[in-house]
Amino acid sequence: MDNIGVYAARVAPKFDGLAPGHRACIGCGEALAVRIAMKAMGPNIIIANATGCMEVISSQLPATGWDVPWIHTLFENNSAVASGIESALKVLERKGKVPARGTKVVAMGGDGATSDIGFQALSGALERGHDFLYLMFDNEAYMNTGIQRSSATPWGASTTTSPAGKKSIGQKTQKKNMAAIVAAHEIPYVATACPSYPFDMMEKVKKGLAVNGPAFINVFSVCPTGWRSAVDLSVRLGRLAVQTGVFPLYEVVNGKYKITVEPSPMRPVQDYLKLQGRFRHLSENDVKEIQERTIHEYNMLKARTTC
Amino acid sequence: MGKRVGIEVSLAIAEAAKMADVDVIAAYPITPQTHIVEHMAEIVANGDLDAEYIPVESEHSAMSACLGSSATGARTFTATAGQGLELMHEVLYVASAMRLPIVMAVANRALSSPLNVWGDQSDLMAVRDVGWIQIICENGQEAFDHTICSFRIAEDNRVLLPVMVHCDGFYLTHVVEPIEFPTQEEVTNFIPKFKYPLPLDTSKPVSMGCFAPTFIYTEAKKAQEVNILNSKKIIQEHWDAFGKAFGRYYHPVESYRTEGAKTLLLTLGSFGETAMTAVDKMRDEGKSVGLLKLRLWRPFPYQELRKAVGNAENLIVVDRALSFGGCGGPAYSEVRSALYSEKNHPKVVGFVAGLGGRDITVTEFENMVKRAPQIANTGAENEYEMFGVRE
Structure with missing residues (x-):
């Protein structure tokens, strides 16, 4: 399967829920991720989209890029909107007011919408056990408003509100571990994914959609505009994030952890960091610190898979 | 013929929503609205109404869940008060602009700070510009009647706007009043079946809540303003129909x-x-x-x-x-x-x-x-x- 890339396009489902012609930046990892997710999900879904890049690039009046029922209302409430849609479908089907078509509900939002402003609504929807899939497109900052830091921004990254300077390393905090936090809700399915591994991602999206109850996938979405990286490197950066252990690909099925793509041998984090302007200011020592932490966290994750 | 019942007004409001056969209730508790949503939960728990009750984690999510539910074509009800109405604030604008016919009872309450849970219309006045039809009730009978009638107004395809039914907290919500209850058959005949024109439906995909740049935002707002202004005569039309059916007539200004x-x-x-x-x-x-x-x-x-x-x-x-x-x-x-x-x-x-x-x-x-x-x-x-x- 060394040449899977050659055949991939033929193997993937033809369905494209997000039409061509959207307004995303060149090399947008999120647009790629959404396309791959749509292929896995098919047309029998209703999407509740949070405010953010994806909403803005796909729905500018009078046009729309969506071939499935799609609703956007506000920034922080897509989980609650999805709760309402799911409940409505349930009762309307039960009362015979709409035919039972097995339609699934999907909420999508960026890392800001999910891990910051919409965190409470997400936790509420997970705790209530709504049957929906949440896709968090994680480009590690508020890209739509101009690259401001979020709780998903990694340590040391320079953003417009965590700029690197004489007295600052850039982002001073570690990336919030959303998958672990979501897994603590004891929902049936949690995963991390990256469009650079399209088949791994499609498999996870299908699984997430199939379970009865909430599912959550943290989708690593490379952002050349915000990361100050070359536009033709998005897929490679996604692979490097996985191969360096910076963003491990795993799933948590009914509480059981499993790594789905083993980064072995693990590459040095510098291979990933050096291609991005947001890390340009880091010293050798800083990179060493990131390296140590990455290995430590990977080992912690590995330990979870064996218990 | 219905009957006259001595009942707490909050419970009567919940009974009205039940008689309207609501499909989804999304609510978060706040004094003095609690008795409405408690009774609603009880009605669903006892199987007296086939509905989904979403016990959300905040009022912001309550109204957001209502958006999703209403957009899917479900008859949707909620209730709130004071701080809860304020926490919903931005979501209220979305409900009206997206033409979602949600009905909400508001137990009017003072706003913090200092904390005060009692009757006051500060919450009502803070949401006057959100684009909802707003009806202010004077007594329990009105609260009951307008809860029922508001579904018919909201869901009229010429209107398609959310409606707030305001009732002074405690002064109305917590008193027991004699209230005329119509029969279920009379209510069922009065409120037509809800059929949202373009719901979220996989057999006919629509995009709702799109992004409007400057070239079209003003026009969208003008359309919304014309719509709510035009609703006035339709509201009166439904109030007249209500009077004919139940013998109690209502007008925008009473003398x-x-x-x-x-x-x-x-x-x-x-x-x-x-x-x-x-x-x-x-x-x-x-x-x-x-x-x-x-x-x-x-x-x-x-x-x-x-x-x-x-x-x-x-x-x-x-x-x-x-x-x-x-x-x-x-x-x-x-x-x-x-x-x-x-x-x-x-x-x-x-x-x-x-x-x-x-x-x-x-x-x-x-x-x-x-x-x-x-x-x-x-x-x-x-x-x-x-x-x-x-x-």
């Missing part, structure tokens, strides 16, 4: 003993009942006083108000909310503005009274009538006063 009155009081909500007693007393004493009650707050009933004011010389508007550093009470400033273009408009005086659940008695309404001419003739920059402040 009580206004014939030839030189001075008129104007109230919103539960103040009206006390003010009626005060007017009776003053009329008995030979004073020329009448009462106007504003039932429809949005869309604002300009014509009806002007007509009802007639040739009165003094108009006293009693607000249960304050616009800080602004024009006194919000209703006062709107009423005054509505009458400005009239040739012979009355002197309009405002009182802000009954904040945070302070009782306003018959005597106090009499005192307002006595006090009003003094304020009206001072030439002060703003002819209003906070009433009954202890100094």
